[in-house]
Amino acid sequence: MSQQFKLNHKDLVIFATKDDHSKPSTIKLSEPDPQPGLILSNGDINWNCPCLGGMATGPCGVEFREAFSCFHYSGAEPKGSDCFDKFKIMQTCMQRYPRLYNKEIADDDDLSEAIQQSELAAKEAKEENTSVPKVKAAAASASN
Numbered sequence: 001m002s003q004q005f006k007l008n009h010k011d012l013v014i015f016a017t018k019d020d021h022s023k024p025s026t027i028k029l030s031e032p033d034p035q036p037g038l039i040l041s042n043g044d045i046n047w048n049c050p051c052l053g054g055m056a057t058g059p060c061g062v063e064f065r066e067a068f069s070c071f072h073y074s075g076a077e078p079k080g081s082d083c084f085d086k087f088k089i090m091q092t093c094m095q096r097y098p099r100l101y102n103k104e105i106a107d108d109d110d111l112s113e114a115i116q117q118s119e120l121a122a123k124e125a126k127e128e129n130t131s132v133p134k135v136k137a138a139a140a141s142a143s144n
Helices: 061-073 080-097 103-107 110-143
Strands: 004-006 012-015
Touching: 061 080, 080 110
Parallel strands: none
Antiparallel strands: 004 012
């Protein structure tokens, strides 16, 4: 007759006798607990998720976690548009480790170009917003 010992909340040790092996097993194992994905049930980020491939713990782990957290919790439209600086910092860090983070990332200027375009658009919008009242004020005083 087999004996079962539960070692902890997830491991079960079963000692089987020769008689146990001579007939089909009657032991029922419980279903494994579902593994959490990238986002936990409470909405937090699971930094231990294998889907991150070690990005959260490498030499640029802090920068990655800050950028990813910014994007995940971002309320901006489009989502993450308020995180360009954090992603730029992460990219700069990754460029210092091209062997680890892949040479293609170090040579990729798409993020830099997107950041520059976004900064330029924000600057132009800011200038437009500050110059519009002046133009309206000048037009109003010219018509009087």
